Amino acid sequence: MKQVHHIPVLCKEVLLGLSVKGKTLLDMTFGGGGHTRAMLNSGAARVFALDRDLTAYNIACELANEYSNRIIPIHGKFSQISQLLKQRGIMKVDGVLFDLGLSSNQLDSASRGFSFSRDGPLDMRMDQSDRDSAYQLVNQTPPQLFMSWLREFGEERAALRIVRAICAAREKKEITSTLELAQIIETAVPRFGYMGSRKIHPATRTFQALRIVINDEMGELKQGLKQAESLLATGGRLAVISFHSLEDRIVKRFFKGYTESNLTGITTSQLKLIVRSAKRKQLDCIDNYPIDDCLPRFNILNKSPITATEAEILCNPRSRSAKLRIAENV
Numbered sequence: 001m002k003q004v005h006h007i008p009v010l011c012k013e014v015l016l017g018l019s020v021k022g023k024t025l026l027d028m029t030f031g032g033g034g035h036t037r038a039m040l041n042s043g044a045a046r047v048f049a050l051d052r053d054l055t056a057y058n059i060a061c062e063l064a065n066e067y068s069n070r071i072i073p074i075h076g077k078f079s080q081i082s083q084l085l086k087q088r089g090i091m092k093v094d095g096v097l098f099d100l101g102l103s104s105n106q107l108d109s110a111s112r113g114f115s116f117s118r119d120g121p122l123d124m125r126m127d128q129s130d131r132d133s134a135y136q137l138v139n140q141t142p143p144q145l146f147m148s149w150l151r152e153f154g155e156e157r158a159a160l161r162i163v164r165a166i167c168a169a170r171e172k173k174e175i176t177s178t179l180e181l182a183q184i185i186e187t188a189v190p191r192f193g194y195m196g197s198r199k200i201h202p203a204t205r206t207f208q209a210l211r212i213v214i215n216d217e218m219g220e221l222k223q224g225l226k227q228a229e230s231l232l233a234t235g236g237r238l239a240v241i242s243f244h245s246l247e248d249r250i251v252k253r254f255f256k257g258y259t260e261s262n263l264t265g266i267t268t269s270q271l272k273l274i275v276r277s278a279k280r281k282q283l284d285c286i287d288n289y290p291i292d293d294c295l296p297r298f299n300i301l302n303k304s305p306i307t308a309t310e311a312e313i314l315c316n317p318r319s320r321s322a323k324l325r326i327a328e329n330v
């Protein structure tokens with residue numbers, strides 16, 4: 001199995017930036033287990049390893065034997081993590097890591113339908129027990145909605161042409177395979193021509209948008225961040241590696257909370273004083289924001305996201321667009 005990306009960034013910059021020795025950590029995106037291994041090899045006492053993908057869960061179960069049960073595999077989604085940990089008697093952890101996107105296993109396996117360069121069924125579900133796959137979405141989504149997905153989640157400039165081509169094709173016959181879909185898109189938006197030369201395959205953005213919608217990736221991320229916040233012990237760290245500008249924006253905003261974006265020009269310690277004094281005066285709001293929303297949740301440890309080094313990009317080209325943000329629970 002291919003080793004997974006940016007372990008070096010994680011080890012140097014994050015390993016949740018704190019000494020992980022003896023700590024309980026939560027890997028929200030186990031995948032192939034690269035990060036979980038790195039955490040354990042750095043001395044973490046145990047790692048709760050979550051993934052919604054059954055294949056990843058099975059890998060975690062195998063790895064648990066190798067690490068004398070210091071890995072606790074969990075099959076489930078970000079949005080279920082509080083409940084899943086509660087069932088195991090865990091209320092707090094010392095660090096949480098999200099490494100968003102697809103694992104190498106998912107991308108490389110044609111039968112999962114994530115790749116436009118390998119022929120497979122139109123699937124794209126991270127959790128194969130979810131109801132709707134890409135097949136339903138591609139064949140049944142009304143054109144307007146389809147277009148809005150391509151624009152929002154794919155940032156696809158040729159959304160109209162692509163959706164028209166898909167709708168014309170599916171009227172003749174259902175679209176069933178990844179290569180079939182990729183070819184329809186390529187015919188509508190040639191790689192070189194109408195919309196200028198594209199560095200990437202014309203189907204890249206459509207596949208990305210579909211994957212995000214099918215797996216409700218943005219909704220899951222928002223839910224997951226909230227639950228991670230409530231699970232973090234004081235002084236615990238939250239680290240997120242994202243690959244998509246929308247994801248990074250969600251993470252950035254979440255870390256900042258209301259404090260910096262809305263009550264500008266105030267440092268965290270000044271804000272704490274203001275909140276304390278407002279509470280003494282029994283006020284509910286500051287500048288129309290409920291007091292609890294004004295409280296700083298995190299100490300942001302890196303103002304700009306950490307990106308992969310040249311050396312790392314050479315070993316692992318996928319890390320080119322990775323952005324890592326780390327915050328400490330205050």
Ligand SMILES: C[S@@+](CC[C@H](N)C(=O)[O-])C[C@H]1O[C@@H](n2cnc3c(N)ncnc32)[C@H](O)[C@@H]1O
Binds near residue numbers: 036101104
């Ligand atoms: C980029 S991979 C993680 C790779 C991993 N860090 C490693 O070292 O191998 C992302 C993983 O997160 C999982 N995932 C994505 N969204 C999820 C969600 N909402 N809930 C649970 N797992 C999720 C995917 O199934 C995938 O296996």
